[in-house]
Amino acid sequence: MARxxxxxxxxxxxxxxxxxxxxxDEPIGEAGRLFSHFDGQxxxxxxxxxxxxxxxxxxxxxxxxxxGAEIMGRRKFGPQTGPWPDDGWRGWxxxxxxxxxxxxxLTHHPxxxxxxxxxxxxxxxxxxxxxxxxxxxxxxxxxDVRIGGGPSTIRQFLAADLVDFxxxxxxxxxxxxxxxxxxxxxxxxxxFSIETIGSASGxxxxxxxxxx
Amino acid sequence: MARxxxxxxxxxxxxxxxxxxxxxDEPIGEAGRLFSHFDGQxxxxxxxxxxxxxxxxxxxxxxxxxxGAEIMGRRKFGPQTGPWPDDGWRGWxxxxxxxxxxxxxLTHHPxxxxxxxxxxxxxxxxxxxxxxxxxxxxxxxxxDVRIGGGPSTIRQFLAADLVDFxxxxxxxxxxxxxxxxxxxxxxxxxxFSIETIGSASGxxxxxxxxxx
Numbered sequence: 207m208a209r210x211x212x213x214x215x216x217x218x219x220x221x222x223x224x225x226x227x228x229x230x231d232e233p234i235g236e237a238g239r240l241f242s243h244f245d246g247q248x249x250x251x252x253x254x255x256x257x258x259x260x261x262x263x264x265x266x267x268x269x270x271x272x273x274g275a276e277i278m279g280r281r282k283f284g285p286q287t288g289p290w291p292d293d294g295w296r297g298w299x300x301x302x303x304x305x306x307x308x309x310x311x312l313t314h315h316p317x318x319x320x321x322x323x324x325x326x327x328x329x330x331x332x333x334x335x336x337x338x339x340x341x342x343x344x345x346x347x348x349x350d351v352r353i354g355g356g357p358s359t360i361r362q363f364l365a366a367d368l369v370d371f372x373x374x375x376x377x378x379x380x381x382x383x384x385x386x387x388x389x390x391x392x393x394x395x396x397x398f399s400i401e402t403i404g405s406a407s408g409x410x411x412x413x414x415x416x417x418x
Numbered sequence: 419m420a421r422x423x424x425x426x427x428x429x430x431x432x433x434x435x436x437x438x439x440x441x442x443d444e445p446i447g448e449a450g451r452l453f454s455h456f457d458g459q460x461x462x463x464x465x466x467x468x469x470x471x472x473x474x475x476x477x478x479x480x481x482x483x484x485x486g487a488e489i490m491g492r493r494k495f496g497p498q499t500g501p502w503p504d505d506g507w508r509g510w511x512x513x514x515x516x517x518x519x520x521x522x523x524l525t526h527h528p529x530x531x532x533x534x535x536x537x538x539x540x541x542x543x544x545x546x547x548x549x550x551x552x553x554x555x556x557x558x559x560x561x562d563v564r565i566g567g568g569p570s571t572i573r574q575f576l577a578a579d580l581v582d583f584x585x586x587x588x589x590x591x592x593x594x595x596x597x598x599x600x601x602x603x604x605x606x607x608x609x610f611s612i613e614t615i616g617s618a619s620g621x622x623x624x625x626x627x628x629x630x
Contacts, residue, residue, distance in 0.1 A: 209465065253421065253484020253562045258627035259583050261615050267483070268476060272465020350465045371471050403473050406613055415470035 208343060209350045212360055212372040213269040215387070216240040219376065222384030223357040228285045233298050237384050240377050243409050249304060261405050265373055274346025276305055277338055279359035280313045283328065289315050296320055297328065305354075308345040310338050312359065335362055357385040364391055372398075372414040420555060421562045424572055424584040425481040427599070428452040431588065434596030435569040440497045445510050446568075449596050452589050455621050461516060473617050477585055486558025488517055489550055491571035492525045495540065501527050508532055509540065517566075520557040522550050524571065547574055569597040576603055584610075584626040 217223045218240060225235015232238065248255045248267040255263055280286075284295050297303055297320070306325040313330050320328040331338055342351040353363050363369050388394070398414040405411060429435045430452060437447015446452070460467045460479040467475055492498075496507050509515055509532070518537040525542050532540040543550055554563040565575050575581050600606070610626040617623060 207468075251484045252480055256419075258611060258613075259480075259625060260627075261613055261625060264480060264625070265476065268464055268471075271479070271483075272463045399470060401470075401473055401618055403615060403617075405615075413471060413473060413476070415472075 208274075208346065208348060209370040210339065210353060210363065210368055211273070211350050212353050212355075212363075212369055212374075214244065214266050214373060214375060215355065215360065216244070216375050216377050217387045218379050218381040218384070220380045220382065221386050221388050222381040223355075223360075223387040224385040226384055228281050230285055233285075235384065237381055239379055240381070243375070243377065243407055260407070261403070261411070262375075262407050262409055265375070265411050268373060269352070270304075270306070272350050273307060273352045274349025275307050275342040276309045276352045276354040277335075277342050277359070277363075278309060278311055278354040279356050280311055281356050282354060282359075283311045290317055296322075308342070309354070310342050310345075312338060335366055335368065339363075339368060357387045360387065361390060364394055367397060367416075369414075370416045372412070374412040374414065376410040376412065378408050378410075420486075420558065420560060421582040422551065422565060422575065422580055423485070423562050424565050424567075424575075424581055424586075426456070426478050426585060426587060427567065427572065428456070428587050428589050429599045430591050430593045430596070432592045432594065433598050433600050434593040435567075435572075435599040436597040438596055440493050442497055445497075447596065449593055451591055452593070455587070455589065455619055472619070473615070473623070474587075474619050474621055477587070477623050480585060481564070482516075482518075484562050485519060485564045486561025487519050487554040488521045488564045488566040489547075489554050489571070489575075490521060490523055490566040491568050492523055493568050494566060494571075495523045502529055508534075520554070521566070522554050522557075524550060547578055547580065551575075551580060569599045572599065573602060576606055579609060579628075581626075582628045584624070586624040586626065588622040588624065590620050590622075 215223060222237060225237035227235050243262060248263040249269045252259050252264060252267045283297050302324055303322055303326040309326060309328050311328050311330045314332050316332045317330045353360055398416055401413040403411045427435060437449035439447050455474060460475040461481045464471050464476060464479045495509050514536055515534055515538040521540050523540050523542045526544050528544045529542045565572055610628055613625040615623045
C-alpha cells in the first residue's frame with residue numbers, strides 16, 4: 207500500500223526546521239546551519255555518491271526511492287507572496303529540479319503548471335490537504351507521495367494524521383528562533399513507533415512509522 | 419566511479435557467515451539462524467516494504483540500488499559439485515530470481531547461460547577474479563557490481579583488495595562452526611574506514627568504505 211512520507215527533515219535541538227524569513231538569497235531563511243551535514247549527495251541513490259557510503263547518506267538516499275509525487279508549500283517553491291508577479295520565476299533549482307515527478311504546490315493563487323524536461327512538473331493548486339493528497343496519489347501511479355515541506359506544510363499533514371513515515375535528522379545546534387516543526391502537535395509521537403539512531407556525524411536520525 | 423559492493427553480509431559473533439555444508443534442503447547449510455533478522459522485505463526499495471521502514475530494512479534495501487551485475491560463487495547457485503549433472507537445476511529461486519541483472523557464477527565447469535524473463539541471466543565462467551570483475555563491469559553498463567557471496571567468494575575479493583564497500587550485519591549469536599568470513603584476512607580493516615551502527619533489533623551494522 208502506498209505511503210505518505212517525509213524525508214531528511216532537519217530539526218534543531220530547540221525544534222526549528224527553517225528560518226523565520228525566506229528571501230531570494232536565503233531559501234531556508236537564516237537557518238542554513240541546519241543543513242551543514244547535508245551535501246546533497248545520494249538523493250538519486252547511493253551508487254551516485256562520490257565518497258563514502260555513510261549512514262547519513264544512506265538515510266538521505268531514501269528521499270527519492272519509490273516516490274511518484276511531491277507536495278510542497280508555496281514557500282518551498284519561491285519567496286513570493288500574494289498574486290504571482292510576472293517575474294519568470296521557475297523555482298530555486300534552475301533547469302534541473304531534483305524532483306523528477308509531478309509536484310503539487312499549495313497556494314491560494316492557482317496558475318498554469320510549469321514543466322521541466324527531466325520529468326518535474328509543478329502544479330499550483332488551491333485545495334485542502336486531503337484533496338491535494340488525493341491528486342498526488344493519482345499522479346504517483348501507485349508509488350509513494352512525499353510531503354516535501356516546509357515545516358508548516360508538514361505540520362498540517364501531521365495534524366491531520368496523514369503522514370505514514372518520517373525520517374527526522376536532529377542537528378546538534380540551537381537556533382533560538384525560526385519555523386517550529388512541532389508546534390501545535392501535542393503527543394503526536396503517540397501515533398508512531400519511533401526508532402532512534404545515533405550517527406558518528408553528530409546527527410540523530412529518527413524513523414517514525416505510523417502505527418496503523 | 420562505479421564500485422564493487424558487498425551487501426547484507428550476515429556474520430555471527432564468532433565470525434561465521436554460512437554453514438559448513440550446503441544441501442538442496444539447506445541453501446546456507448545449518449546456519450539458518452544467521453538470517454533470522456531478515457525477511458527479504460525491501461530489497462526492491464523501501465517503498466515495497468509491507469510494514470515499518472526500519473533501520474535494518476533501510477540498510478538491506480541498499481542491496482539492489484544502482485547494481486548492474488552480480489558475481490557469486492558456485493555454491494550460491496546450487497549444491498552440485500564437479501561437472502554439472504543433467505538435473506534441470508535453475509538455481510534456488512524458482513522462476514523469479516531476485517537479481518534482475520546479469521550474474522556471473524564462478525565455476526571450473528563452464529556451461530551455457532541461463533536466462534530468465536525478469537532480466538536475470540546466469541553466466542557460468544571459469545576465470546580469475548580480476549577477469550570476471552572486468553566482465554561484470556562491462557555487463558553492468560556503468561552501474562555498480564555486487565559480490566553476492568558466499569563467504570569464500572567475498573574473502574577472495576577482499577584478499578585481492580577489490581571490494582570498495584561492504585554492509586556487514588553482525589548477528590548476536592554464536593555458531594561454533596561454519597564458513598568463516600574473516601579467515602586469511604589479517605588487518606583487512608586497515609584498508610577501510612568503518613562506521614558502526616547499533617540497531618534496536620540487536621543487529622550491529624557496519625559500513626566499510628575502502629580508503630582510496
